[in-house]
Amino acid sequence: MPIPPQPVIKCESVYKIFGDNAAKILEQSDGKVETASLLEAGCVIGVNNASFEVHKGEILVIMGLSGSGKSTLLRCISRLFDTTAGDIFIDGEDLLAMNEKELINIRRNKMGMVFQSFALLPHKTVLENIALPLQVKGMSTNDSMDRAMDMVNLVELTGRENYFPRQLSGGQQQRVGIARSLAVEPDIWFLDEPFSALDPLIRREMQDEFLRLQTVLHKTILFVTHDFDEALRLADRIAIMKDGVIEQIDTPGNIVLNPATEYVARFTRGVPRERVLSCQTIMEEYDASVEMSDITVSEHAIIDTVAKPVLTEVHPVAVTAAEGNIVGVLNRNIIMDVLFDEANSMPVNTSDESQT
Template identity: 45%
Template sequence: MSAAAPVSSAAPGVAAAPVFSVDGLWKVFGPKAERVPADPELAALTPAELRSRTGCTAAVRNVSFDVRKGEVFVVMGLSGSGKSTLVRCLTRLIEPTSGGLAIDGEDVLAMDKTRLRELRRHRAAMVFQHFGLLPHRTVLDNVAYGLEIQGVGKAERRAKAAEVVAKVGLEGMEQRRPGQLSGGQQQRVGLARALAVDPEVLLFDEPFSALDPLIRRDMQEEVIRLHREEGRTMVFITHDLNEALRLGERIALMRDGRIVQLGTPEEIVGSPADDYVREFVRDVPREQVMTVRTAMRTASAEEAGNGPAVAPDATVSEAIEAVARAGCAARVVDSGRCVGVVDSGALLGVVAGVGGDANAAVGDGRASVGGSQAAVGDDGAPARGSQAPARGSQAPAKADPGLAAGDDEEVA
């Protein structure tokens, strides 16, 4: 369900420096916004209390995370959760109120206009939900537009644009104009335009939410393919849980401007941090997300030499099929060595969500979990509208009560 493994250029045994490093980031809208993160009492208020006392809205609240080189990092949440504001803060399309923000170790908040322009033109490219194509230009010239802004010569930029157009599956459509393309084709043009400038990081702000389900799935496949082929770092914003689970190697789940859990898809589905996350993921087919590591036990000598073999990162669904076909337990084989065994009882236990540490809070140590406002309503239970969507559907567009007004669509 996840994209390809991240590509790292670090020496063996040495962790690669993060591409983006975000530390205690705040974005507050309203009068004297800077006082909110500076005052612990104001910072601890709920969104409604903060608006009542100060007239301010905290769209991003004390958020910390790192984006590793070559990974697909997904930020997801319902409308008003702060995700779109957050991704715009990464390149200062929206100015953060306080906190730390760096790209490859360089302080983004200290960049002057020249360095900031270079960041946006060369190092990080954005793909928006609304394609923003120039209607009077052809596909080729739309894709080449970023290179034109960079001052690249016409022949060179058109040659590069043609190469990228072919890469996203639009070969033969170079001379069409946006009005002659379908929605999915227009989004491919937007993706090609971002790829043409060869950025270090691709930032996606809900790029597929306006597309029909089948076209949306095709575009998700395109992102997975491009990542597999290029290993490019990607930050992907979405409100759709299925999309997040399908694309993300790590997912930051946001609510009320905070990260309530940060972890792999398996950690978030298998070990929700609180009741809000648990309600959010409860309808996710666990067997399609959880791997056999969750159900693995030590193999006996006889089991280690018999039965079908599955990889440690195989999903429980794949292992169930293997066990059903063979009629016996399956060996978990890593680099030619049997590291454990899974049987039908353990696999079905994972599907049912019983056994193990299924309810333990698991996530990235830097996620801002402690201060999250997970409760909605008087009884502390999350809103029903926040539950995970059924397979193939989108997450509910309706925001939870009390979410930051003025964020995401309003701010963007």
């Protein structure tokens, strides 16, 4: 039996509690932490018993409302915050057991970080900003500039390498931040609300850019956002947090179809199903005796991307696997059921959670 691949990131019962005597309070609670009792003791829960794995090349989007613990969890995994309890492993190495030198080394060589704040040095050019972390690592000026120029081309800022940050738009500045984090060729990429300060149109463009880069680079990514639309666009899996607890972690489709808690259900109630369902989840059995359309669709294609061509076809459309064999069929009636299901348009109401 084949051995499953080792996860790039593994968290086991991770807690982060802010306040005096946090460790003692956690020990007395026997791992069952209640937010109300912590508040009475003058503590605040950031992460509450988080356990999960992230595998190579996967995009895990961590989402939740303000105060849910999503950014705290990211900072624990990058060890910008020390955890109160639990274990975190990076490529099988115990992150929490590393000394300062080992931690600096893993951050410089395995981790890239992008935050909401662009944090560009105003007196340095685009090229100089991108080259800076390479020079900190000890790379020569010439080599670091060559590498920085490669990153400029990668994020499509060619021709602006000698601009200063003040001469760039917000989206361009964020591209510089992304290029800088990628310059060190990290295996793991942490992004904390990187596009939330951008205008909607620029934000959409940056999401497209992010997806383009991922098809080229295949990084292992933890991406924090409070925007469910953004999560749906980017995620292989989504982790939804509330009061430090991971309420559910699953594929976008499974979270929308099978919410584990009422809280998750309220997040997903207004999500159009065609944006998360794949052809595989709604296809019907293939009958070789039925005349088929000339077009085919992939079993992994999202309904939203294939609805129009299927609706224009008189005959059923074959759904194919990666090998090209037919695994099912779609027709106009199936697509119509998905598009116009009344449950599909129920409003999301999270008003009573807005202060968390």
